[in-house]
Amino acid sequence: MIRKSPNRLELMKTREEIDVAKRGKEILQEKTDSLMSLFFSYVKSSSEKRKGMEVRISEAFKTMLFLESLSGNSSVRIGATSVPEGKIRTEERYLMGVGMPKLIWEPSGERFSFFNVPILFDELKSDFEWILGEVLSVGEMESGISILSSEIKKGRRVINSLENFVIPELESSKRWIDFRLEQISREDRLRYKIIKKKLGLF
Structure with missing residues (x-):
């Protein structure tokens, strides 16, 4: 317990500190609950996207093998799975x-083109480009899940500190100040009675 000066001003300050700590805990708890909700939403969306992506990849490879068997060469595989040169740019948004x-x-590179081939070849290429987009989307979500998990843990540590240490310490200090002020008040009343008795004012 932090021993503070037993006076009215210190008592008022301690009460304010308790109110601020309790409000801060409530606000942080609400934020942590919201982050938890967002975390589970990301986990669910990531899982669904992964499942959808796995199905699309399986279908795309089946189509690719079929087209390879028709064309009799590996240009289908090279064209469908080739990724144009480029870079991944990272931006930050706040939630x-x-x-x-x-x-x-x-x-930044040219897209692989098929000449004099059925439309199914271009559809296959589009499938693999869609898969690339989904890979980035899942990567975003996985990074987001990691960040949210870290923020939730931080929030819980602060809430735990406020709930189990800071607030009880302040409330203990308040009780001690209340006790000391009451003790001082009793001592003052006793002294006052003694003085009155000595002065014959009873």
Whole structure:
């Protein structure tokens, strides 16, 4: 317990500190609950995207093998799975005060082209480009999940500190000041009675 000067001003300051700590705990708890909700939303969306991506990849490879068997060469595989040169640009967006990553693919090379081939070849290429976009999207979510998890842990540590240490310490100090002020008041009343008795004022 922090021993503070037992006076009215210190008592008022301690009460204010308790109110601030309790309000801060409530606000932080609300934020942490919201981050938890967002965290589970990201986990669910990431899982769903992964499942959808796995199905699309499986279908795309089946189509690719079929087209390879028709064409009799490997140009289908090279064209469908080739990724144009480029770079991944990272941006940051804020959700509830937490910086979340945004991954953007910026191609700089020429797209592989098929000449004199059925439309199915271009559709296959589009499938693999869609898969690339989903890989980036899942990567965003996985990074977001990691960041949210870290923020939730930080919030819980602060809440735990406020709930189990800071607030009880302040309340203990307040009780001690209340006790000392009451003790001082009793001593003052006793002295006053003694003085009155000595002065014959009873």
